[in-house]
Amino acid sequence: MQSNQQRSRIITPLRGERLDVYLFDERIAELERQGPTRYRLSYVQAAVERHGEGALLLSISLPVRPSPYPNSETKPFFEGLLPEETVRGAIARTLGLSPDNGFGLLADLGSDCAGAVVVLPAGAPLTVDESGAIEWLDDDGLAQRIADLPRNPLGVTGGEGRVRLSLAGAQPKLIVTRVPSGRIGQPTGGAPSTHLIKPAQQHYPDLVANELFCLRVARSAGLRAASAQVVEIGGSPCLLVERWDRTIDDDGRIARLHQEDFCQALGILPAAKYEIEGGPTIAGMVELLRRVGSPTLARDLNELVRAVAVNVLLGNSDAHGKNYALLYEPLGVARLAPLYDVVSTNVHPELNRSLAMTIGGIDDPDRVDAAAWRRLAADSGLGAQLPRAVQVFAGRVVESARVVSEAARAEGWHRPVLDQIVELSERRARQFEP
Template sequence: MRPDAAACSTASAMIALIVWRRTPTGDILRAGEIRVAEPDQSHGGRLRGEFRYDRVYLEHPQALALDPIHLPLTSVVYPAERPRSGIHGVFEDSLPDLWGRGLLMRRYRLPRSRQTPAHLLMHLSQSGLGALAYGIGETPPAPELAPSRDTEALIEAAERYDRNPAEVEDAELIALFRAASSPGGARPKLVIHHAGVSCMAKLGSSRDRVDMVRVEAACLTLARDAGLHVPRFDVAEFGRHAALLIERFDISTGAGRYHTLSLQTLLGADDWYQLGYPDLADLLRQVSGRPENDLPALYRQLVFNAFIGNTDDHLKNFALLHDGDAWRLTPAYDLTPDEPPRGEHVLHFGSAGHQPNAAALAAMARNFGLSPKTGRRIREQVAEAMVDWRDRFTRFGVGTHDLHCLAPSIEHRLKTCREIAST
């Protein structure tokens, strides 16, 4: 260990990982070290871990707190008070979703004892999204580039893996892992280069009742029309397969990376949580460097979620990024109607609970520090964009059967929109 490296106190460490951070200008900095001890079998396999910043990193002019709430820039050892993972939430944000984790475990044939988050990070290396990378040596891990095989073959292999992992050969598994992405969710996603741009390719799932690729593209269009800031996107055909291509927002113009944090991590919410949009507003006031922009933007997104029926509004679906100057809200993502609809949102809307109504959305405007006039204008703009939802869906190739499945819920929400707009 280098003299300036983190001298973590966890005894008999099971695993020690160096954390590297790529800055927006492309520099790679050794940020610190994670240590996780062997599971404590006397306490049900509890995992004890910790993180400490490198001294050199703390003195670097581009040093940035990896988590401004839970890991401020100091030289102290930060224990990870998360017995099921042993690592802080910011590092777990780097891990793949359920689909990607299964791919990672299968790729490395990890036994159950080596499926802990720390072990997964070790194998993740620098193939995930975001500014952080992990390794066990003194040299920053090189990013694993997707092989030169064509995108169509890669997507076809991903869809076969989604149907039945046993159908995928080892060489295909390696290629899929190298292209696998790391945002939340349980659907197949790959990171690819298309037309010279790094994109996340979201694919259909064998469990879909409707064409979610085209449905999500249509929803992103509706969101953009409603005034939400969304990433650039397109639907592309690769042979028999369609993919929603979303331009990555974690890559800077200088070939560096913007550090991102989920709101779940910033709020310290693990497993089951009972939180709502007012909690998100309070967090933005605390962390955002541009609350005057981010609070109205997030309010607009919660209104859109209520209108479209995006009930899967969990905290991994909201994030902040540091643009080199300050923390700010990322573009909105994962905007889809719940199919089949379940009615209740993950996040609550204050006193109305998890099923928003007109009064609740008006009250949320006050929670976000907006005047009644501003809140009403935002609701009216979202409602106006929603009026043409059928046309938007049809333009993206959503078929008659899928429209029939989605229409009852969306039409009910649209009626609610009109009531809300007049409140």
């Protein structure tokens, strides 16, 4: 019999010591394992020559250069592609890996990630067999995948015809492809996914209505936010969320758009996504947007401030650095991505109420007032008019909350928690008044 040490010497090479990194259909870099939990990034010579040193390809934190990036600079972006917390642990167990083995997880899950990044074992072909790349599911099959999420988070499975894909976050969700006809399946051969399905949770049965309400209020108030709807699967409500980093035409052709969250862009590990742990700050995000120099900078700064405000007004204290992102247009032009993962956490007294990012030094959402917005404006160079602009926007959010709540009644998905969120938005809006 072989010892565990002997078996590890046989198993490890199967996953390889190198991974190829693609952006769209171009092989631009390699990841090289440096140890059990360490790896480094090197741009391939062809990418350096084609795009030039300093070019923005993968991440603002990883501009193109001929020399390798060490583990400390590589990991924030690539660990940011992977699931978090218990979801990561469950997937690792399914794949026979340690949760700390980010390199191994990328090797197994990297064929469909957030943005336009694809990570494959070195030498593996990028081509996708479109005819067999999606496992189409009927109603019963879809309900079973939802029921299996505690064992198979994201829908990741082992064996032949396996589903291997990745998305950051800790909330249970199924990653699927949905075509214009309404047909739903799971990608199995590297095909891009298009939607997320988030089921109701046992301890938070109104979570589906909560998130749908918050997203629709944000959209109604004029923000770009993820498009979502309630669908019934297996007799239970689920939230079907359209991925904003994908496009799909009338013929069903799917294309990836590149994006990264602010932790990735700032070179911060997912474990430090909260400001109190050294994560992104509002001032830091503002500075990054200015550094990127987008042609839509003024609009993006305005959108960022309004996104922060709507999170406070609706009671989302979990708006951390991984819940704000940049979306890249052709030629590396960056703009603020649509708002996503907006849930009123403050309606649940047992959850931490402290803001993931302080506003003018305040982390208690019930103490965010006009003075806090003035301090934020001074700290971020956003101008003395900011508190008044936020106050006006708050009035729009309150009105939108009332309208969306009535629409929810008419459409049949209203829950009492929505009345709590409306009342909360009204109270918080009054705080913003001078």
